[in-house]
Amino acid sequence: MxxxxxxxxxxxxxxxxxxxxxxxxxxxxxxxxxxxxxxxxxxxxxxAQPQLDVPYVPTPTAVVNAMLRLGNVKKNDVLYDLGSGDGRIAITAAQKFGTRGVGIDIDPQRVKEANQNAQTAGVTDRVEFRQQDLFTTDLSKATIVTLYLLPEINLKLRPRLLSQLKPGTRIVSHAFDMGDWKPQKVVQVAGATIYYWTVPPKVSKKS
Structure with missing residues (x-):
């Protein structure tokens, strides 16, 4: 975060x-x-530093593991972690499941730290971390998206998630929901709440 x-x-x-x-x-x-x-x-x-929308607060290890379980992460997934911080979610997914991961963070210090952590963990062939703005990043290749942001940021991101992600793409959020978009699952782990959604089928507009 x-x-x-x-x-x-x-x-x-x-x-x-x-x-x-x-x-x-x-x-x-x-x-x-x-x-x-x-x-x-x-x-x-x-x-000179970029504007940060939310504070950096690392996700506890127990919550990281629970998010990956709830999202049913597999080897053939492409995981996008938005606000990736030190990279622990994408790195853990790569270590445990062989998942490919992309971490997005606007803070260059966090991106540098995440890349160093990936190198230490030996998963640089599976994950990459990019210094980018969440609201301009192309998310279309993701099969699962993880979040630990803030309520207003989740709501601002929601239209992009629904428009860019393919139907069936999983979204897992630590601590915060998506407003009136009701989650399909909610779990409690180590005092934290985790929310789960899947992107619904696209609705064709009638002419």
Whole structure:
């Protein structure tokens, strides 16, 4: 799971400069007095990082394993992990099932870490990690998609998932649902909730 920009408003007593230096928030690229002041103090590195939609919170191992079981992951699957963080879901699927995996994350540090983890695990021939925006990535090759994002991000992604993914593609989400799209299965593991859907058949539009 990869801190909304709104986080700054919820942390009392911490200045914007301190948050930027700590990496907790990323300032917009537009020219504002605040951005100019931070840039003058710390250089362009303070505002060069991509905007993160959600915080990075690793999925516990027990939950990773349960997500893969719930999704009935097999060797011939192509797993796309959206907001892949350190890569543990795709890497575990490759190790346990021989699954091909693609991790998508906008944070270059997480992508670098995931690639290092894949190398350590010996699965670089099965998985790859890309620094990309979830909302512009082509998801059409996936047979299963895993998520650990935020409710509003799930809802924003839902139209893309339904339009790009083939009917029958499985979707497994840690912690958050898809609004009024009711899951087919819900399980509880180690205090976490996991949701499961399959993409329905495409509905032909009548002329």
């Amino acid at each position: 990869n801190v909304p920009s709104k986080l700054g408003r919820s942390i009392a007593g911490v200045g914007i400069v301190g948050l930027v230096v700590a990496g907790a928030i990323h300032l917009p690229s537009s020219n504002t007095p605040q951005v100019d002041r931070v840039a003058s103090l710390f250089g362009n590195r303070a505002i």
